[in-house]
Each structure stands twice: as C-alpha cells, then as structure tokens.
Amino acid sequence: MLDEDCLIVFMGGRINRVGLESLDLPIERYSSDSSIDVLPDEIFMKIYSFLYEGDLLTCSAVSRRFYRLSNDLNLWKILYQGVFEYRIPLYHPEPRKFEFREIGRWRDVVNPWKESFRQLRQGVHVRLGFAHIYEGHSGRNILHFKNLSDAIEHCEQLPSEVEKLIFLHEGMYTSTQLVVDTPLQIIGAGSSRNFQDSIIVDSNSGTTITFVEGSEYAYLGFCTVRYIEPPLDPMRVGNTQHLCSALVVNAFASPLIEHCSFSSTCSGGATVCVKHEGANPYIRNCSICGSDNVGIYITDNATGTYEDCEIARNTLAGVWVKNKANPYFRRCHIHDGRDVGVFTFEYGMGYFEKCDIHSNRISGIEVKNQANPTVVRCDIHHGQTGGIYIHEKGRGQFIENRIFSNQFAGIWITSQSDPTVRKNEIFSGQQGGVYVFGEGRGLIEQNNIYQNNLAGIQIRTGSDPIVRLNKIHSGYHGGIYVHEKGRGLIEENEVYGNALAGIWVTTGSCPILRKNRIHSGKQVGVYFYDNGHGLLEENDIFNHLYSGVQIRTGSNPKITRNKIWGGQNGGVLVYNCGKGVLEDNEIFDNAMAGVWIKTESNPVLRRNKIYDGRDGGICIFNKGRGLLEDNEIYRNAQAGVLISTDSNPILRRNRIYKGRAAGIEITNGATATLEGNHLFQNEFGGLCLASDVRPIMRDNLIYDNHNAVDRTIAKGYCLFKISSCTSFPMHDFYRCISCNTTDRNAICVNCIKSCHKGHNVEFVRHDRFFCDCGAGSLDRQCTLQSETRDNDTVYDSATPTESETT
Template sequence: MTSQEEDDVEEWRVLYQETFGYRQPLFHPEHAVFEFQQEPKFTGHQRNEELNPWKEAYEQLSRGVHVMNSLEQFVAAADIQCFDHIEEALKFLDENPEGHHEKLIFLHEGTHIVNHTIRIASDVQILGASSSEDIASSVILTGRHATILEFQEGANSAYLGYITVKYEVDTEHEAEVALIMEVDALEGGPGHPEPARLLPPDEDDDLEKVHGIESDPTTNCAMVVTGRGMEPTIERCNFQSGNPDSHTVVVKDHAAPKMKNSTCIGGCGGGIIITHQATGYFENCEFSHNLQSGVRVQFHANPYFYNCRIHHQGDVGIFVLDDGLGHFQNCEIFTNNKFGIELKSPQSNPTITECEIHHGRSGGICVHEEATGQFLKNRIHNNEFLAVWISDRANPVVRQNEISDGKHGGIYIHSFGKGLIEDNEIHGNVLAGVFVETGGEPYIRNNHFHSGKQAGVYFYDGGCGVLEGNEINGNSLTGVQIRTGANPRIIKNRIWNNDNGVLVHEEGLGCLEENTIFDNSMTNLYIKTEATPIVRKNKIFGSKGTGVSITDRGKGTIEDNEIFDNAQAGVLVLSDASPIIRLNRVHGNKSAGIEVSSKGDCVVRENRVFRNRFGGIMSASNTIVSEDHNQVYDNLNLVSKAINQGHCLFSVSGKEFYPMHDFYRCITCNSSERNSICQSCIERCHKGHVVTFLRCDRFYCDCGADHLEQSCCLRQS
C-alpha cells in the first residue's frame, strides 16, 4: 500500500468515526444485516475498492439519518440528515419513502427521553451509534408514561440494534397507587373488605385486579412486538423495566421476532412474555434478576430459545402455562428463586433439550396441573430441593437427562402424576433418585440409578406405576423401596450392590417380575411388616446376607424364582411371617435353602431345593410349615453331618452363620437361654451336667465360641 493510499484510508477513517462513532468498520450489505469487521486487513493484491474498509462502511451506512441530543456535537459531512428526536426521524423517513435516504436511523450516544410510545409500523432500521466498547449501554432510549417501543403491523422486517430500552416507572402515579392501597388496608376499603392476602405463585392470573386497579403484564413495558407477520430483528439490545405489574418485553398476537445477543435484566416485573400464538427465535440472550419469571410462554405461543442464560429470577426461570408451547435448546437455567422451569395447566407442552438446569432454590423442574412437556438430554444438578416435580395428572416425557447431586431427591411423582421417565442417569442425590406416592403412576424405563445417598427408587403412600429395565446400583440404602400401600410393577430391572436390594414393608404391595437382584450388601429382597408383594420369575443371587428375608408379619407370594449363591439362606422366614413359597429353584446358598423360624407360618410347595450348604428346608420349633411336593436333594447338610460326627456346630458356622438345629441350656454352668449349646457340646463338654432342651432354632454354639466359663473341649481338640 502506497503512502497516498494510506492517507486515503486515514481520511476515510476519520470521516467514518466522526459520523458514526464506531471504532471498527460496520458493514451493511443488505437490509437488517450489520457486521463489524474487528480487525481491518489490507492486502496489496485485493481490488482497490476493497482496500479501504472505512470508505466501504461509510458508503454502506451513509444513506441513514441521525438522531442526537445535541446537534452541535456533529461535525461530519454536511449532507448527513440529523434530528433531535427519534420521532422526527421516523416522520421524515415516512414522508420521504422514495427519497435519497434509506430507512436507517442512527441513535447516537446519550439518553433519549420519549413521552409516548414510539410505534414502528415500517421496515425501519434503528441502530445505536457510539465509540464506546459497549455501544448498547451508552445509547439509552427511555420513558415512564407508556411502553417505549412497539413494533406493529407494517414492521415485518424492521431492525433494532445496540440500544438500551428502559421503561421507568412514573413515580408520581406509583405513589398515588401505593397511597390508595395503604388507605384501603387501614380502613378496610370500600365496604370494609378483608385486607389483601398474598397469593401463592400458582394463583396469579394474566390480568390481576387489586382494589379496582387493573394491571396487564403486556402493557407499560420496554418493548412490545405484536401482529401477524411481525418478524423484526433485534440484536445486542438491553431491555429494562421498573414496572412490577408487567414484563420487560412482550411478544404477542402471532408476532415472530428474531432476537439475538440481547438482555432483559433487573426488571421489577417479569423478563419476557410470549403470548397469544406468538413465536420468535431467541439466541444468545440473557434473562436475569427479574422479580418475577424470566421467560413466560402462554396461550399457544411457540417460541424457540437457543443458547440463552436464564438465571437469578425472583420467581421461576421459565414459566409455561395456558396451552403454552416452545422449544428451549442448549440454555443454562440456574439460581432462580423457585424452580428453574415450571409447566402448568393442560396442553402446556414445551420441549426442553440439551439445557443445564442447576442450583434452583426450590428445585429444577415443576410439571403440574395436567401439563406435559418433553425434557430431553438435559443436565439437572445441584438443586436445593427436587430436580423434577411431577404432580396433578401431569404427564411429561423425561428422557436421556443426567439428574445428579441434588440436596433433596431426584424425581418426585405424586398426586396422580404420570410421565415417561426413560434413559436417564440419576445419581448422587441426597435422598431417593425417584419418589412415587399418592396415586403417582409413572412409567420408569431403562434408567440408571446409582450412587444415591439413600434409596434408588422409592414407592410409598399408594404410589404405583411401572419400573422396567432399569439399572439400580450403588445406592447407600435400598435399591427399590415399597411401603404404605404402594403397588408398582417392578419388571426386568438389575438391582445390585445396594444395601438392601428391594425392601417391601409397612403394607407395601407390588409385583416383582423377571428382575435380576444380586450382590447387595445385606438382603437381596426384604419383606416385612404386613407387606404382601408378588415376587415371580426373578433371579436372586450373590447377596452378602440372605437371598429373600420375610419377617415381622411379612406376607407375599414368592413364586417361580431362581434363588442361589447367597452368603446366608436362600429364603429366611421369621417373626410371624406367613408367605407362600412355591415353584422356586433354591440352590447353592451358603446356609440352608429355605429356613423358617420364630413362629413363621408359611406354605412351602413344589420347590426344587438342592446343593445348599447347611440343608434343604429347615424349620424351627413353634413354626407352621405346610410342605407339599418339594424336591429336596443333593444338599451338603453340613449341620447334620457335624452333629452326627460329634463336632461342635461352631466348626461349620463360626459367628457369621446361624445354622438351624436343636439347642440346649446348661443349668450347671448357669448359662441363660441366650447362651445356646449344640447337641455335640452337651454330650461331650457338658456331660453329667444338668441340661435342658430349649428348642430347634437358628443359632451358633456359645460353647464353641468360648462365651461360657468352661472352655469347649471339642473345639480345642
């Protein structure tokens, strides 16, 4: 580049910057398209007209008109048209449609006060102009008497960019309203009604009326876009409002704006409302620190939000109600005062996908009052309460999400809530991964519940539904818990490496079918306290305790299962339990196959019981066991063999097992009924002593364990 060319570039740079103020060349290749060139580059082999971006930018922008607070500050070319107020510029452009000027307004740096709504009814382009790094913050359009900007019929392809639009409350009017309300509260108001009460969030209406003063959330705001076909482009703008009864931005009546890189921050009401069949595309926008919801969608509105941040609202982050739809993708929704997302009322049915929803102070997601919705591939984590709340016949799809590290539980389904809960990873929550209660009836399929601080899945107080094909492991307490009248179907799950695999208690019901329940720390399946489940066609193995324990008046039908390789008994019945045990294969357990003790009363029928370590079917004194057509064979019978060979029973049990056999008390040695002595020790160690038979039951020998004053001679030998 020659020195003359360099001088030419510099001259155009000075003219451009004095005219428009921008630090970089702003290109305007077509209507409603503006692109800054951040670093002008000059190459000697380019065409001459491309060598000077300042000239090119100036020529592309020169047909616009300018609005500034002080015309004296303008020192650019004389042919530039300038105005004091934006209304004058709009009027000029409307009256000269065929003139030299493009419908392009540069709103220069400073605060521009308007006294009534600026209605945009043509394809005008309004652009903030400033030398500031943050152009929008230095170009402010403000007023306090009415909505600041309204895009209406005719503004199909209008443009607004790099401007702050701020609605400031009329403080005199607000003081009058406050005084009226204060007087009414003190005097009881006309007719002395009761003082106004605070309504719960779910009782708010679209049009509230307090003491005769109506407030509409779609009026007196920063910007309104309304009307069919209204598709203005809004870029890099900031919207603010001091009106507590409205939203900062309103999109309604079939309007479909394209809003990018803009903000609604610090509103005294809500952030943005999309209503009455409006749509629109919102990308890289931020909605935060509004006293109400950040985004509200209702009345068949169906917007698309992409890569937006919605956070620190005084209420919920996103509120969809009254037939609202919408698509929210790749958004971050966090630290809202209530839920991150709330869906309410029938036909409310948005899609939330690939979003991050976290640190909600009431929780992550709330779906209620028959709402539906799709929640797909989201990360929902670190919420103060529940990650997902489903109630009141709501029926969402919750699929392929990661739900983790909540300070309460994962998903809570109650009050006849439903939902398809599918292919999620739910882990690390302080309470259960899923709670189902009070008529809840979800379909919970193919999820992975792991590493929870309590239960994996918890059904109680009449909760129902289907739990199918899930992986449930590594939870600190129970894999699946059923209690107090809950009656789910538990089908084809893998439940392993929890404390207890499945716990059914306190009159719990349920049907457990074709599950694989294994390697749990205590009991694979624990039934107690009047619980009556049906347990059918499951594989139950590898427990570090018993395979199936039924105790404390537990009931139920244990049918057609394979119960094997558990560290204690395959099936253990205790304490007035009365199950039906039939058609099972019980084998390879480290204690007995089936043990009935402590007043157990059960039916044991048509089982195949084989290769168990202590014996096949063993029953204690004072039990009622109805045995019929069982096949008991090839058990190792180590208990009987030890006694028959004169060995202390402790030799096969140690302190880890409680084999069933006759046990005695030695009066001479002053042993209590809590000190059990096996038959071999009675015959050898306590020969000639005064002894008494107590009962046949489960025990290990206290003599062999050296719990008595006299050492066991059988163990020493």
C-alpha cells in the same frame, strides 16, 4: 450530499465527469509536468487538511501523486470522525447491515475510512449544536436536521430507490410517538466506547417508537429508547392508566433492531411489545433492563428473532409469550427479574436456544394454559423458587438444558401438563430434580439427574409420567419417589448411589417399574410401604447397603423376572404386614437371606430361583406367613428355608437342594404346611424339626441328603467341627449343671459324653445351636476339638435393617 453518479473535475480548462466507481483506481490519463509537482508532500497534506471529502475526490482525479496524497488514511479518518464520530470505520455494504470493522479487517480496501464514508454517504444527520459541521461547505453535501422528526419526514419523502438512513448523534430526543412505516434506518453515532447510552429517545405521552406495516426493511441501532410514565394528577377525576411501551412492533413489520437499550417506567404492559400476525422483528444485542413491567411481550401470532439480548431486573416477567406467538430466542441472558424469567401461556410457543436464565424471583421458565415452547441447550439456574414450572395443561419440549441450583425443584409438572423433558442435566437442586404432581404427565427421557437435596424424580397425586433411560444418581435423598396414588411407567433407567432408597413407592401408588438398573444405593433398592403397589418387572437390583427390595405395611406389589443380588442386608425383606407376589425372579449372592418374611407378612413366592446366598435362602420369622410355590432354592450357606417364631407358611412343590446347611428348618414354635417339596443333597439334612414342631406334611420327597450332623455325631466328633460359629446344626443339646452353664449355653451330645462325663447334665431340646463347649466359651477345655475356634461373632440369619420412611 456526495453525487452518486459522477464528479465534475476541472482539468486544463475542460470539464471532465469522473464516475465515483473509478476514483479508487490509478488514473493514467491525467498527468502534469507543472513545476507544482516539485513541491514537497507536506505542503499538499497541509492544504488537504483544510479540504472536505468532495474536494479530496476532485484532487484524487488530477494525477497519480494527487490520487495517492488525497487518499491518505489519516486525512480521511479526521474527516470521517468529524462527520460520523465513530472511533472505528463502520462497514455498511447493504441496507440494514452495519458492522464496526478494525482497519485490518477490511478486505481488498486500501482506505477503510474513505470506503466507509462512501458507503454511508446518503445518510442524513441529527446532531444537536453541530449544524456548522455539515452545512455551508462547497466540498460537502450532507444534510443535517435539528430534530429527529424532521429527519424522518425528509426520509419519507425520498424516492423508494434511495436509502433512507438517519445518523442520530449523542443527545436526548423527546419523541412524540414516532411511527415508522417505511424502510427507514436510524443508527446512533458517537465517539465514546458505549456511545449508545448517550443517545436517548424517550416519550412520556405514548409509545416511543412503533414499527407498523411498510417497515419490513427498517433498522434501529445503537441508541437508548425509553418510555417515561407521567405522574398521575391527583386532582383529575377518572385517572386511567394507559399501557405504553418503549418499542412496539406491529402486524407485518419486520425491522432489524440491534445494540439498543430499552426501558419503561409504566407499571403495566411491556417495555417491548411485538403483536399480531406478521410482526417479525430481528432484535439482537439489545438490553431490556430495569423496567417496571414485562421486558418483552410477544402475542397474537407474532414471531421474531431475539439474539444475544440481556433482559434483566424487570418488575414483571422478563419475557411473555402468549396466544400462538412463536418467537425464536438465542443466546439471551434473562436474569434477576422480580417475577418469572420466561412466561409462555395461552397457547404461546417459541424456541429458546442457548439462553442463560437465572436468579429470577419465581421460576426461570413458566409454561401454562396449553403453551408449548421448545427450550434447547439453555442454562436455567439459581431460580428463587424453581427452574421450570409447567402447569394447567402446559406442554413444551425441554432438550439438552442444564437445570441446576434452583431453590425448589428443577422442573415442576402439574395439573394435567404433558411436556417432553429429554437429555437435560438436572442437578444441585435445593429440593428435588423433577416433581410431577396434580395429575401431571410428560415424557422424562435420557436425563442426567444428580446431587439434588430431595428425590431425583417425585411422582404424586394421580400423576402418570413416562420416565425412561434416565440416570438418577448421587442424590442426598432418594432416587425416584412415587406417593399419594402416583403412577407412571418407569423403565430402562439407571438409579444408583442415592443416600436413601433408589425407588420409593407408597400411599396407594401403583407405578410400572421395568428394565431399570437400580444399584449401589446407601439404603434399600426398591421400597414399597404404606399400601404401595405396582409392577416391578425385569429390573437389575444389586449392591445396596440394605435389602434390594423391601415391602411393608399393606403394600402388595407384583415383582417378576428381576435379578436381585449383592445386597448387604439381604435380597427381599417383607415385614410389618407386607404382601406382594414375587414370581420368576433370580435372587442370589446376598449377604443375608435371599428373602425375609416377618411380622405377620403374607407374600406369594412362585417360580423364583434363590441361590448362592451367604446366609439362608428364605427366612420366615415373627408370625410370618406366605405361600412358597414351585421355587428352586439351592447352594445357600444356611438353611434353604428357615421357619421360626410362630410363623406358619405354606410350601408347595419347591426344590430345595445343595444347601450347605439343612433344606428346611422349623423351630421356635413355628409350623408350616409342606406339600410335594423335593429336599435333596443338603449338607445337614433335608428336613430338620425342633422339639414340639409338628408341620402338616404331604407328598414330600426327602432324599440323597448328606446328613452331616448325624454322621458327625456317629463318629464321636463335637458338632462345632462342622458348624463353627457361622451355622447352627439341629440336634439334641444339653446344659451342664455341674459346670454352671446357663440357658444361653448349649452342649452337643458328644461333648456331654466326653468332656462332661459324670457331670450333672440336663437335656435342653432338639433345636438349632452350635456347641459352646467346642467353641471354647466354657471354662472347661473341650477334649474333642483339636484347636480353639473364634467365638466372637454368632451368625444366625441376622435380623435385616429396616428402612426409614422419612
């Protein structure tokens, strides 16, 4: 071993002690005018090539020329690679710091090979069959051992101030359970590119390497560690399996482990086990792959840092975290396991950052039994069941992750679990985005959830999460699906562009939906059916291909202070015995009726503003009922309220005005109770009743209407002049027997008097029609219409499209 303190140099018959720290400096005091100086450099270099490092250091102190020649890069490279085998000099400025540095990256160092040699000079070597390189040379003082156990025993006897460093060269070393309780450093040494694969330490009688208390500054690097389970003896009675590992880090041990590969054929336990309080290893750039058990098991208050590791193709979970253990994982690649990727359970914790977790047979991460990990900026994808599974009162924080392309849901939350899920991208799931069931809870906030095959968020079976500030869009199914008595506070989300309903509420569910923007869906905006309930409050619901809101089959939500507009199929549709309370909403600019009530439905509409519709304000058909109270209904293209086909609502204290047709029209055997309504400034009239319609009326005020129908008749015009094919004025209509018109044709009274004068005519009824004569749909040309009108489309409060429930 090179003397750390001084070097004895013979010069001019005197013994000179030269400190090692001075050998890299030019030496002014040693000079020679001897004739030896005239010899060419090549001769000296040839001589130096036979010398060892101690000899070169001696020569470097002779003169400036010797100093220059003995510090030749190639000389020291050959010496260095003969001893250490490394292709690149290893930087080792302090214990536990090892870094291969290319020549150009050594700062302020003339000869990196020599400097690395100096830094590593105190190490001992274990190199099978190469003792002759290290032993028996006067210019070299390096210790060599035939086996690892002897080297460890030697290092343990060294004084505490001396660095304990072992270079383990390529070969297979069968260990008998190495236990490290000192600051021992073991580093692999070899010349191949992946030399650590050829340095194998294994055991078949017990755990291969164990770090225990006292190994706080220990190091293990650049080698392969295996546990090989011995075969069971079938002749031996009472065969029992012993759970052994390739590596164990025990209480109050904190080794640094890097660039190692670990594996185990033990069918139970774990390949790497970190356990008990104070166990705190730093494991980086390691591989734990292809084992028959768990990859890394951290338990019983243990911690540790695990960076840039590959954990793959293990039979059980890639990582187990249990019993208040709290490790830190960063940039690890956990994949292709035959179980779950990361399993935290029984109060396990941990911080997982920027890990790539994918292609595991079960979920990427499983959280169970009060476990509470933090997962930040990880990619969790291509799980063969789901992305993250949280159950049995699991918790956890899942922040800024990308969760995608999982076979089932991106995140499952169940059995009273309560995680925080924030700012994640959850997309391209083969099923849904987030699935909350079995009384699950949780905060789901500021996530971007899109392009999933089923609902972006699904809430069921008594679950009650908080869902807020998310974007849920572009799904191939619905946006949010609440069913089977699901609940939840769903607020300030943006739900848009989904193939089915933006939000579904069904089967006894009762969520609170508040301040969401629900828009641009390919079906309905919010859909209540099969006894779906809940509160829909202060939402913007707009631009859907179907209705903004649909309520059916016993559903009874409260809908208040929403803006519902731009629906291509109407604003609100209540049908098939639907109910609901609609209060203080703005319903406007819908392509069909602002509110549809049909098929025995019975909602309450109170203090709503229903205006600027491109059809009627409220249409009540097919035995529809309902209480309409204190609403303002104005500036709609058709009737403010149209009541038809055996319907019987109650209208009380409504203001219905400035409509481009009638205020209220009642037809087709319907009736109503009208109390205290104000009907004014409507184009066709305030109240229009078809034949045989006799509503109950009390204290209504009907005034200042334009009565355009009566005025048009009085002027002798055809009623088609004011209706065209897009509205239906109510008046006396006839059919012409002489012209062979059918029951489907209607002719206004002025056309009867003019165009069909002298014909055999028959009164049909007082009702809503447009004039077929004026429309040009009869054989005889109308004499009152100056131009032919398009009659291809009849627009009479077209029936809205009802949503599917698949």
